[in-house]
Amino acid sequence: MAVLNLFVLTAAERETAMNWNGPDAAVNPRAVDNASPGVGANLNDNATDYEPLEAVTLVGKFVTGKRLVDDPDYQLYAPEMVAFLLTKPFCTLEPETIFLPDEPV
Numbered sequence: 261m262a263v264l265n266l267f268v269l270t271a272a273e274r275e276t277a278m279n280w281n282g283p284d285a286a287v288n289p290r291a292v293d294n295a296s297p298g299v300g301a302n303l304n305d306n307a308t309d310y311e312p313l314e315a316v317t318l319v320g321k322f323v324t325g326k327r328l329v330d331d332p333d334y335q336l337y338a339p340e341m342v343a344f345l346l347t348k349p350f351c352t353l354e355p356e357t358i359f360l361p362d363e364p365v
Contacts, residue, residue: 288324298318302314303350
């Protein structure tokens with residue numbers, strides 16, 4: 261199972277991040293759609309409203325990859341988005357746990 265470092269956002273935070281989308285850098289956080297995704301541990305020491313390792317509820321939230329804040333294109337074309345995301349919690353999560361399985365083909 262792969263694990264990813266993912267920012268965890270509320271619906272309002274998702275919309276805020278998407279307001280900085282442009283042709284060169286865009287984000288579309290995915291809904292955590294598993295009915296029982298559990299919780300994550302905040303790994304961002306700079307997250308507002310969260311202490312390090314504090315539990316982050318995943319039900320009803322959205323996620324996007326932490327790696328985008330290290331991407332030079334995002335830093336150049338969407339610095340406000342990067343700065344905003346760096347104040348949000350991120351967790352190491354398994355996609356198989358937080359997302360419903362893909363539909364069989």
